[in-house]
Structures are given as structure tokens and as C-alpha cells.
């Protein structure tokens with residue numbers, strides 16, 4: 001009997017399955033089967049690693065969209081996504097011109113951007129003023145990878161976006177539309193760090209909406225997840241990881257009572273899910289603080305299905321359409337099998353409040369509002385699918401959206417591996433968090449870090465700019481002048497327009513305004529469940545891992561008869577509260 005075989009038998013008796021025991025090669029476990037984990041697994045397998053991917057849910061793809069045919073950006077805006085689309089030979093179709101620019105629904109009336117300028121000039125002008133001021137703010141960030149480069153910028157991290165918007169004194173309709181746009185893309189303005197908003201605006205500065213919606217991926221991002229999965233040799237679904245321990249020799253990852261061993265781990269789960277994994281050695285206070293404190297945007301996503309596209313009679317309703325009331329934003333899917341779908345995102349604080357509703361109650365609230373605008377809606381309605389990302393314990397939110405003070409504390413914290421663990425996931429990308437592109441980039445980064453670790457490279461602790469040195473740098477920046485005049489409405493280049501609000505008193509480098517996070521209308525943590533909701537209803541068309549592959553892969557040897565802990569169901573209370581305005585957004 002060979003030594004390898006004896007070792008394997010010993011591990012069986014110990015209840016540990018060693019990924020490395022039977023392999024000659026370097027071994028890695030990827031935790032999380034969203035697009036970041038799939039990318040890391042794929043890249044490492046291509047480099048000769050023996051990879052085991054562990055996913056908590058029965059299906060892969062994580063938060064990748066429920067929309068069945070998402071729009072994707074072009075090569076220039078989403079190069080990594082486009083690279084994989086072409087590697088896997090996925091089909092895309094070019095976007096028609098009309099979905100490439102946003103439009104508006106104001107008090108029930110539909111406006112293109114051009115219509116708005118002629119029919120609602122005050123609103124159009126206010127939106128322009130907002131965009132111009134935001135652009136100036138974005139311009140003030142030289143390097144989006146280092147947004148808090150000086151004390152002035154550092155101070156922006158202590159301010160919320162709503163503080164800043166208040167000072168713009170936008171007319172009511174314009175402010176509603178702006179609030180809607182921000183909460184659908186990030187989170188409620190009152191919960192967002194102004195520095196984060198500025199940094200993201202800097203990243204996308206000069207990028208046209210049309211380039212971000214250049215083509216359509218039929219089947220949506222789940223198709224991409226499937227394409228990755230087809231390439232991977234070892235995937236274990238329904239395997240929620242409960243602990244990871246590492247020492248100088250390797251790592252042990254546990255799924256209930258089953259242990260897996262390997263040389264390295266890529267941890268590709270969202271922060272709230274990471275909070276449920278026991279780490280040995282324990283994470284330090286900064287990492288624990290980031291896990292608990294980092295703000296995530298709040299979204300619930302609903303797909304309503306109709307027999308016919310009920311919206312066609314009134315307006316072109318495809319693409320991003322912002323509304324100032326009721327339904328805040330829509331994304332209409334093309335007709336499928338003679339019907340039509342509309343994907344709606346409930347976002348920000350309204351969505352937080354809606355957690356008090358059960359699935360059907362939420363759908364009813366949305367239908368009531370849609371029906372008011374499209375009287376055929378109820379009659380044509382055939383069913384729905386719903387995903388509640390924020391109350392799903394394996395996700396715990398829509399995606400990263402730094403709150404006030406959080407860039408100062410946690411900037412790029414997760415880009416640095418901790419001993420044998422590298423981190424991936426949209427929340428670990430400095431430039432494109434909250435996107436597919438960001439998730440894919442971090443999978444690639446984590447894969448190359450694992451290679452570096454294996455080659456003996458060590459990673460320096462992340463540097464967070466301390467306030468004192470930022471203040472010193474700020475003194476230099478201050479000489480360049482006039483930043484805060486620009487921030488609230490002026491410009492470096494031209495005098496402030498007559499209608500611009502008066503500049504506020506500069507706040508830097510002296511103490512910044514205290515962060516003013518708005519109290520939540522409902523607790524972020526879901527209340528105790530009254531009735532559990534299905535984590536993954538079968539009808540959702542999730543990414544299906546080829547059954548043969550999932551089953552056929554090496555099953556870990558179970559030490560005891562004890563079953564792995566089941567994935568917890570999302571907690572939702574069905575106690576109905578006063579209905580709130582719903583908003584909708586696209587995938």
C-alpha cells in the first residue's frame with residue numbers, strides 16, 4: 001500500500017478530506033461561486049492549480065442578475081467582462097440606440113432628455129447644474145485609487161451625499177430625480193460618503209451611458225457563470241463554509257463536519273457572509289470592523305411577468321427610466337415567449353422599510369403603482385420572481401456603497417491577502433465595486449495573488465491615510481485653491497453661474513462636518529422571521545451547474561453521520577406596515 005494511500009485513509013479516519021493529499025500539484029479552495037469566485041477558480045485551474053470551489057447555495061452565480069438578457073458595456077468600459085464573453089464565445093447583440101440614454105417619468109408623463117429641456121426647462125437646467133457640480137467634484141480627485149489623497153478630499157469622507165445635495169438647493173422635482181438615480185445606483189444619499197460618490201463619479205467621468213449599455217447578453221450574466229462552471233473540474237454546491245483555519249502548512253476549510261485541506265484559499269463571499277465564517281487565527285479589529293460596519297446598498301429585485309407589454313400604448317419604456325414618484329425606475333425586458341417582463345429594483349430606505357412585507361405583498365404594492373399608470377397591468381399580470389439580496393444571509397446586501405467615514409478606515413483593506421487567504425468579490429475592487437466587471441477583476445487579482453504567495457511573496461499591510469498626514473498634504477492642495485467653492489457650485493474655469501447657490505464656508509483643513517448618517521426607517525438586520533422565504537425558488541432560472549459535474553466530483557469523506565448545516569433561509573417578517581413609495585431599477 002502506497003504512502004499516499006495510507007495518508008488518505010488516515011484522513012478519512014480523521015474526517016478530513018485533503019485536496020492536496022491525492023494531488024501532486026498546488027491546491028487551492030475557492031469559497032463562493034459568484035462571478036468573482038468562478039473567475040479565481042478558472043484562472044487558477046488554467047495555471048495548473050488543483051481547485052475546489054465551494055458554494056453555499058444549490059446553484060452558482062451569486063448576485064449575478066435575475067434579468068434574462070442584461071445590457072453590458074463595451075470593451076472600453078468593461079474590458080474584463082468583454083474578454084470572458086469572447087473567450088467563452090458567448091453571443092451578444094448590439095443595443096438599440098434608445099436604451100443607451102436615460103429618460104424620465106415625471107408625475108406620470110414620459111420625457112426623453114431632449115423633451116425635458118423644452119417642456120420642463122427648470123428641471124432640465126437644475127439637472128445640468130447638478131451634473132456640472134458633480135463633474136467638478138469628480139475632477140478634484142486625481143487618482144481614484146487613492147481618493148483621500150489630501151485633507152480636503154479626506155474631509156469629504158465625513159460628509160454624506162445628501163448634505164452636499166442640500167446645499168445645491170435643487171428644485172423639488174430635480175432633487176427627487178437625482179435622489180432616485182443615486183439610490184438606484186448606490187444607496188440612499190443620506191447613507192453614502194460624499195468621497196465615495198465623488199470617487200465613483202471620477203471613475204466613470206467621461207464614460208457615456210451609451211458605452212455602458214452597448215450590447216445585450218442574451219440569458220444575462222447567469223450565462224457567463226455557467227460558462228465558467230463548465231470549465232471547472234471540481235465544484236461543490238450546497239456547501240456553506242463555516243470555518244477556515246490556517247497555519248504554516250496549509251488551510252482547513254470546514255463545511256459542517258466535513259473538512260477540506262489545501263495550500264491556499266480564495267475567499268470570495270460578501271462581507272456579511274464572511275461574518276458568519278469562523279477564522280483561525282481570528283481577524284484583527286480593523287477587518288472585523290469592516291465586516292460589520294461597511295455599508296451595502298439595499299435592493300430587492302422583482303421581475304413582473306405580463307402576457308403582453310402593457311406599457312407600449314403610452315411610452316417607450318425600455319432602458320433606464322427615472323421617475324419622481326411611485327415607481328422610481330424601470331427596466332423593461334423584451335417579450336419572452338409572447339409575454340413581457342419588467343425588472344424592478346426597490347432600492348434605498350424605501351426598500352429597507354419594505355422588508356416588513358412578504359414577497360406577495362411587495363409585488364402587490366408595485367402592481368398597484370404600475371396599474372395606476374398602465375391600466376392593463378393587472379389584467380395582463382401572470383406572475384413574478386423576487387430576490388431579496390439584503391435579507392439573504394449569504395449576501396447581506398446588494399453591493400458595497402461606502403458610508404461616511406468608511407473610506408478613511410477601510411480603503412483597499414481586502415486587496416491584501418492574510419497569510420494563506422486572498423480575498424475576492426466586488427467589494428474588494430477599488431474602481432468598479434458593485435459591478436460584474438469589478439467582481440471579475442477581483443477574481444483575477446486574487447488568482448494572481450495566490451500565485452505570488454506560492455512563489456514566496458509577502459504582502460504589506462494596507463495603508464490607510466492617517467488624518468494627520470492627510471492634513472499636511474491638504475495644505476499643499478489648498479494652495480491650488482478654491483476647491484470647496486467648486487464643490488458646492490462654482491468652478492475653477494469660469495465664474496459661478498448667476499443661479500448657482502452661494503458657496504458654503506470652506507471646511508478644510510479644519511474639522512470636517514460631522515458625519516450625519518440618517519437613521520434607518522427600519523433596522524438593517526431583518527426582524528425575526530415570521531415565515532421563511534425560499535432562498536432560491538426553482539422558477540428563478542438560476543445558473544444551473546451541470547448536474548453530472550456537481551455530483552461526479554470527488555465527494556469529501558464524511559467523518560460522522562452529522563449533516564453539514566443547511567443554508568439559512570432569508571429572514572423576512574410578514575407584518576405589513578404602511579406602504580411606502582416604491583422605486584424600481586434595472587439589472
Ligand SMILES: Cc1cc2nc3c(=O)[nH]c(=O)nc-3n(C[C@H](O)[C@H](O)[C@H](O)COP(=O)(O)OP(=O)(O)OC[C@H]3O[C@@H](n4cnc5c(N)ncnc54)[C@H](O)[C@@H]3O)c2cc1C
Nearest residue numbers: 032034035036056062063064241273425426435436439587
Ligand atoms: C440588484 C442588483 C443589481 C445589479 N445590477 C448590476 C448591473 O446592472 N451591472 C453590473 O455590472 N452589476 C450589477 N450588479 C452587481 C453584480 O451582480 C455583482 O457585483 C456581482 O454579481 C458580485 O459577484 P461576487 O462574486 O462578488 O459576489 P456574489 O455574486 O455574491 O458571490 C458570492 C457567493 O458566495 C456564496 N457564499 C456566501 N457565503 C458562503 C459560504 N459561507 N460558503 C460558501 N459560499 C458562500 C454566495 O452564495 C454567493 O454565490 C447588481 C447587483 C444587484 C444585487
